[in-house]
Amino acid sequence: MVLPARIRVGGLYPLPAAHAPVTPATVETVAGLLRRHRGRVLALTGAGVSVPSGIPDYRGPRGTYRVHGGYRPILHHELVSQHASRQRYWARSFFGIRPAFRAEPNAAHRAFARLEASGHLAGLITQNVDGLHTQAGSQRVLELHGTLRRVACLGCGHTSDRDRFQLRLEALNPRWARFSAEMARAGEEPARRPDGDVDLPPELRYEDFRYPMCTRCHTGHYMPTVVFFGGNVADAVRAQSLDMVDQAQSLLVCGTSLATFSTFRLVKHAHDAGKEVLIASFGQTRGDPYATAKLDVLAEELLPLVAQELDR
Ligand SMILES: [Zn+2]
Known part of the structure; x- marks a missing residue:
């Protein structure tokens, strides 16, 4: 599958022509993190998670x-x-x-909701403004860039x-x-x-x-x-996002190249505090140097298998 290139604020990260297949080992990497830090894993999601729902991104606020x-x-x-x-x-x-x-939530949104319901995920911070995480049943959702x-x-x-x-x-x-x-x-x-x-x-x-x-x-x-390009995340929202990271033991980043400073900062903050940062995102991201592990996969292929594995 070939997707169009993406631009990031202040630079360009072309997407690779093909993403990596999800293997039992990649599933175990994520499932292992969720088992180790059960209930203390915070997810951070971006546009890549909503692409399979057909969300066109010309409306997107800051970010890729x-x-x-x-x-x-x-x-x-x-x-x-x-x-x-x-x-x-x-x-x-x-x-x-x-x-x-x-637009309807896709398999990735549903898997996030399931991982929260099963007590593995502490909550979720999203850059997406489409409301699909909430629609899928996720309860603790912070919409960093609004709705x-x-x-x-x-x-x-x-x-x-x-x-x-x-x-x-x-x-x-x-x-x-x-x-x-x-x-x-x-x-x-x-x-x-x-x-x-x-x-x-x-x-x-x-x-x-x-x-x-x-x-x-x-x-x-x-x-x-x-929050539009050139706008700022409200102070209260920024403070809440940092607080959510502080309370978590690890960060699971999905479907974002972390182009916006508001999300990149969260990854850097988690890394500096010695927390694990697992990035499951197709293509290079700005947070790669701070990741404990990086999986070049699509969230909608990976997460349903992770939720299934943890339900066994
Ligand atoms: Zn008025």
Whole structure:
């Protein structure tokens, strides 16, 4: 299987052409860690875990993302300060959110939930903003970069569900809603151009897209409750993530190249405290020099076998 290359913040880690097969030895490496540190293993997950659920990553906040031609993510400061950036963001999101909400947890998400339920995993920190870990049944989940399932007012902090916000976008943009409904009826998704924009019929223009102001303060703009490129993880969330690492005996890193500083820091912190760090991720990661063991495998192939092994 050949996947597109990934870019990391500040550098490039091309993915190898093929991943390593999961062997009884690789399963035992992970199962052994979970047995040794039963209930004290903290998982750290990233985009690679949600790829089999079909989550397109152009919406991704900080961190790795697939490179589509000239695609460039919308930056935090642009979204905060520029009307045109907000129009573009919400217009893209108007189409992108539906497949994201339809996405189902995959075998890796389910295995994480099972490992927590069986008392092996202490909890989970994820960079993913899709909510799929919670949907799969994981209980102790810290969403380091937030969630796309809610929006919050930049002015007063009022929050709303993203699906209710979608209804308001539809009401404000009836022609867009009609186009979207027609595509859905035909069982299609609008084509996406290499820059991440949706290929629109000529009567729809990004400059015309409308988005609502805050229903409480009436002056603030809503933003998805995620950390964008150029944004920062909230202090309380950062403190909680470090606390979770402190309480753990070891770290199990899956499906991330640790490109973001917020996750790389956790691995470095665990390593410096003498904890075991097992990285099960396809391709080179920024945390490799700090790993006790590194497995070049796919999480959805590895973890169900690990959970099965530990259930025996
Ligand atoms: Zn407000």
